[in-house]
Amino acid sequence: MQVLNRPWGAMHYRIDGPADGPVVVFANSLGTDLRLWDPLLAEMPGIRAVRFDKRGHGLSDEGGEFRVEDLADDAAALIEHLGLKQVVFVGLSIGGMIAQIISSRRADLVGAVVLANTAVKMGTQQSWDERIAAIRSGGLGSIVDLVMQRWFAPKFRAQPELAIWRNMVARTSASGYIAACHALSAAELTDAATRISLPAMVIAGEQDGSSPAELVKATADLVAGATFHVIPDAGHLPCVEQPAAFAALLGRFLKEHSA
Ligand SMILES: O=C(O)CC1=CCC(=O)O1
Numbered sequence: 001m002q003v004l005n006r007p008w009g010a011m012h013y014r015i016d017g018p019a020d021g022p023v024v025v026f027a028n029s030l031g032t033d034l035r036l037w038d039p040l041l042a043e044m045p046g047i048r049a050v051r052f053d054k055r056g057h058g059l060s061d062e063g064g065e066f067r068v069e070d071l072a073d074d075a076a077a078l079i080e081h082l083g084l085k086q087v088v089f090v091g092l093s094i095g096g097m098i099a100q101i102i103s104s105r106r107a108d109l110v111g112a113v114v115l116a117n118t119a120v121k122m123g124t125q126q127s128w129d130e131r132i133a134a135i136r137s138g139g140l141g142s143i144v145d146l147v148m149q150r151w152f153a154p155k156f157r158a159q160p161e162l163a164i165w166r167n168m169v170a171r172t173s174a175s176g177y178i179a180a181c182h183a184l185s186a187a188e189l190t191d192a193a194t195r196i197s198l199p200a201m202v203i204a205g206e207q208d209g210s211s212p213a214e215l216v217k218a219t220a221d222l223v224a225g226a227t228f229h230v231i232p233d234a235g236h237l238p239c240v241e242q243p244a245a246f247a248a249l250l251g252r253f254l255k256e257h258s259a
Contacts, residue, residue: 002015009063012059013051013052022259024250028053028093030177032057034053043246069101084109087111089102090250104193111257111259112199112257116239117204119218120188129185131181132182143169150208156235200223202216203238204228205238
């Protein structure tokens with residue numbers, strides 16, 4: 001467990017895997033912390049994985065309101081702090097928005113990018129306002145069933161493991177989660193996506209209830225040269241639900257594009 005001091009507070013990060021492995025930086029989604037990537041990393045012991053908790057999530061501090069661009073600055077600061085260059089950056093959902101921004105702006109730090117279950121615009125002002133209002137009146141526990149339906153296909157939702165993912169959402173700080181909802185409702189990244197000029201792979205989940213495969217494909221179409229893949233039997237978090245399939249795609253991408 002390590003900490004980077006940022007102007008808004010402490011940012012928690014960790015590094016796993018062999019020092020000589022290809023460096024992959026992971027950015028996670030709304031209502032999750034860096035453990036989101038545990039099932040995937042179990043499939044990929046050879047990579048050097050850098051993970052962090054964004055503001056208001058996991059063990060990081062909160063630090064008030066922010067925009068997705070600020071989260072991308074946090075990720076860039078971490079990569080610079082670690083003295084890394086040409087990393088492969090993998091982001092899922094809001095993490096994929098971070099990935100769109102950092103890969104369009106910081107080709108000095110990022111050599112290739114993976115955009116998973118993300119889009120240039122996710123949700124509407126109304127849908128985020130409704131979610132924020134529900135959390136303010138009933139807490140995160142009041143939305144967790146709906147979130148599980150969006151995150152996972154029915155087969156996974158019937159497994160005992162569902163409980164730990166429910167707990168991850170329900171135990172997220174409500175104010176941190178709400179701050180991220182505001183950032184999501186303000187984000188429109190068409191310009192960033194069209195400026196990405198790095199090798200890029202875009203991944204969707206066949207049964208994603210938050211960023212349906214067609215929406216993710218529309219973003220892939222904006223990124224020059226990006227490949228697009230749909231993982232079967234997966235919802236919004238294929239790195240959890242189908243880690244072997246996600247690892248197979250990422251492993252191939254790393255062979256082609258890691259420095
Ligand atoms: O909770 C959801 O609906 C899924 C999600 C949207 C943005 C994000 O990061 O996760």
